[in-house]
Amino acid sequence: MTPAPDLTADIGRIKLKNPVIAASGTFGFGREYSEYIDLNELGAIAVKGLTLDPRRGNPPPRIAETPAGILNSIGLQNPGIREFIAKEIPFLRSFDTAIIANIAGNTPEEYGLMAEMLENEAVDAIEVNVSCPNIRHGGAAFGISAESIARVTEEVRRKYGGMLIVKLTPNVTDIKAMAMAAQKAGADAVSLINTILGMAVDIETMRPILANNYGGLSGPAVKPVALRMVHETASAVDVPVIGMGGIQSGSDAVEFILAGASAIMVGTASFIYPNACVEIKRGIANYLIRHGFGSVREITGRLKLNRPDQLEE
Amino acid sequence: MEKIMSVRQLCDEITSITFSSRYMAAEAKPGQFIAVKCGNNSMDAMLRRPVSICRADRWSNEITVVFQVKGKGTKLLAETAETGSYIDYIGPLVNSFKSPPAGAKIAVVGGGLGIFPLLFLLEEIRSTRKDIKADAYLGFRKNDSVILREEFTKAADNIYISTDDGSCGRKGFVTDICLPVIDAGSYDIIYTCGPQAMMKCVSKAAEKSGSECYVSLEQRMGCGIGACLACACRIAVRPAEGSSQAADGGGWEYKHVCRDGPVFRSRDVVWDKTEES
Numbered sequence: 001m002t003p004a005p006d007l008t009a010d011i012g013r014i015k016l017k018n019p020v021i022a023a024s025g026t027f028g029f030g031r032e033y034s035e036y037i038d039l040n041e042l043g044a045i046a047v048k049g050l051t052l053d054p055r056r057g058n059p060p061p062r063i064a065e066t067p068a069g070i071l072n073s074i075g076l077q078n079p080g081i082r083e084f085i086a087k088e089i090p091f092l093r094s095f096d097t098a099i100i101a102n103i104a105g106n107t108p109e110e111y112g113l114m115a116e117m118l119e120n121e122a123v124d125a126i127e128v129n130v131s132c133p134n135i136r137h138g139g140a141a142f143g144i145s146a147e148s149i150a151r152v153t154e155e156v157r158r159k160y161g162g163m164l165i166v167k168l169t170p171n172v173t174d175i176k177a178m179a180m181a182a183q184k185a186g187a188d189a190v191s192l193i194n195t196i197l198g199m200a201v202d203i204e205t206m207r208p209i210l211a212n213n214y215g216g217l218s219g220p221a222v223k224p225v226a227l228r229m230v231h232e233t234a235s236a237v238d239v240p241v242i243g244m245g246g247i248q249s250g251s252d253a254v255e256f257i258l259a260g261a262s263a264i265m266v267g268t269a270s271f272i273y274p275n276a277c278v279e280i281k282r283g284i285a286n287y288l289i290r291h292g293f294g295s296v297r298e299i300t301g302r303l304k305l306n307r308p309d310q311l312e313e
Numbered sequence: 314m315e316k317i318m319s320v321r322q323l324c325d326e327i328t329s330i331t332f333s334s335r336y337m338a339a340e341a342k343p344g345q346f347i348a349v350k351c352g353n354n355s356m357d358a359m360l361r362r363p364v365s366i367c368r369a370d371r372w373s374n375e376i377t378v379v380f381q382v383k384g385k386g387t388k389l390l391a392e393t394a395e396t397g398s399y400i401d402y403i404g405p406l407v408n409s410f411k412s413p414p415a416g417a418k419i420a421v422v423g424g425g426l427g428i429f430p431l432l433f434l435l436e437e438i439r440s441t442r443k444d445i446k447a448d449a450y451l452g453f454r455k456n457d458s459v460i461l462r463e464e465f466t467k468a469a470d471n472i473y474i475s476t477d478d479g480s481c482g483r484k485g486f487v488t489d490i491c492l493p494v495i496d497a498g499s500y501d502i503i504y505t506c507g508p509q510a511m512m513k514c515v516s517k518a519a520e521k522s523g524s525e526c527y528v529s530l531e532q533r534m535g536c537g538i539g540a541c542l543a544c545a546c547r548i549a550v551r552p553a554e555g556s557s558q559a560a561d562g563g564g565w566e567y568k569h570v571c572r573d574g575p576v577f578r579s580r581d582v583v584w585d586k587t588e589e590s
Contacts, residue, residue, distance in 0.1 A: 032540040063543035068356040271536035
């Protein structure tokens with residue numbers, strides 16, 4: 001009998017027990033899912049995006065369904081970083097899974113301040129959110145230029161000695177430049193993609209469905225775009241890449257890993273099937289067994305590109 | 314996942330599904346809903362749809378849920394649900410109508426799809442509480458859409474019906490018949506479920522007459538389990554629970570239908586300005 005494959009995932013400064021991470025903004029603080037699945041099964045949980053002060057979020061409707069996807073504009077509703085530290089960290093620590101604190105600020109200094117507050121807390125990593133499309137200040141505004149990504153990343157790096165992930169927005173011309181800026185400024189890993197800015201229209205009322213007009217698209221609809229961007233990024237940077245975008249199954253996850261992802265995040269799929277992360281983990285393991293691989297590392301970036309020039313006579 | 318025992322078309326666009334579940338029969342309370350996956354892995358309607366629980370038979374374990382075909386998801390559900398196939402759901406979710414105090418006189422005011430959880434409430438009260446007097450006010454569009462009349466007649470002491478075109482009961486809105494009675498302070502508790510404008514009217518009248526009032530809110534929903542925070546509704550922040558007060562302005566905060574609801578105390582609801590009558 002072949003031994004069970006090694007599912008551990010190296011994402012820079014830390015090692016996860018498996019490569020499946022619940023994506024920020026889709027998993028609450030874990031609490032919401034704890035009655036449906038065993039949180040100990042997850043490689044990590046990236047918690048709902050945190051801001052310095054509590055945020056109400058955007059007015060409803062906040063969600064619209066589109067073909068093979070959903071469009072959301074929640075607007076970073078969260079209880080603020082202090083309440084997260086006081087109430088949610090102790091709860092999450094009762095499980096054997098890594099905690100990734102996703103933070104979003106209005107200014108680079110605010111990101112730094114939050115990083116400083118987390119420095120001595122029991123979180124395993126910070127994910128710097130420079131890619132939320134649904135807030136007026138900060139968020140994706142920082143994520144669309146290499147200079148501002150660098151500024152925010154440097155600020156956080158100065159205040160935080162632990163594992164630092166920068167979450168990138170796909171709403172840019174050249175994702176590689178953004179990832180390289182994050183790496184140069186001290187990021188230990190990059191995660192991508194956040195949602196793609198989109199819109200849905202109600203033709204009867206002649207208005208956008210979302211109260212905020214535009215929102216972020218996620219789900220299977222974005223997977224090909226995400227996969228291409230993960231591949232481009234993994235080819236351009238040395239730090240580990242955490243891939244996400246429409247992953248619904250183990251085979252979707254394997255596609256991202258082959259394209260260069262060291263770990264993957266699952267978001268929208270959890271809304272539909274609360275146990276999606278666990279099923280995806282199982283799917284990855286089955287793939288490894290089926291192909292005789294001993295670890296996730298062995299297939300990370302194993303994708304062989306076609307050479308169209310050589311395919312022609 | 315449970316096997317569907319029967320599917321009934323109640324009227325034009327309203328369908329009921331009955332399945333057997335011992336867990337649901339033991340746990341389901343009036344006001345709760347389930348989140349149903351429509352169709353098999355459809356990419357067109359991926360998210361689960363909230364569907365009202367209309368009846369839970371504690372003896373036979375039969376659960377009946379009701380939905381209206383409104384969009385792609387519910388259309389798919391209506392097309393694929395059949396006797397012997399399976400219903401994939403999460404539930405029961407979440408809170409429920411508060412049960413009335415001893416000897417209370419109650420009213421339920423329902424419009425459209427809103428009547429179903431109210432029937433569950435009335436039947437539950439009828440079968441377990443002899444001390445409660447209950448009136449039902451039900452609004453429909455037209456005679457053809459008047460459904461479950463017999464069930465309501467059995468479950469309530471009095472039932473009053475209105476239709477938009479007067480083809481059954483009183484012509485007009487259900488609020489035309491119930492508001493004068495509510496204004497007179499006839500009820501200790503009022504439960505309402507249906508169109509937002511109707512619930513808002515009923516709430517205002519109940520608050521003025523000093524009656525307690527519970528509303529069941531609706532909002533575009535994502536996950537159904539309190540994670541995505543999509544189904545936001547404005548709820549007043551009470552000083553007692555002031556610690557969770559939002560920083561960007563006081564008075565109210567966004568709560569969520571699938572996490573804190575669907576039932577809310579009417580005086581806590583901050584109604585939409587656009588619904589102002």
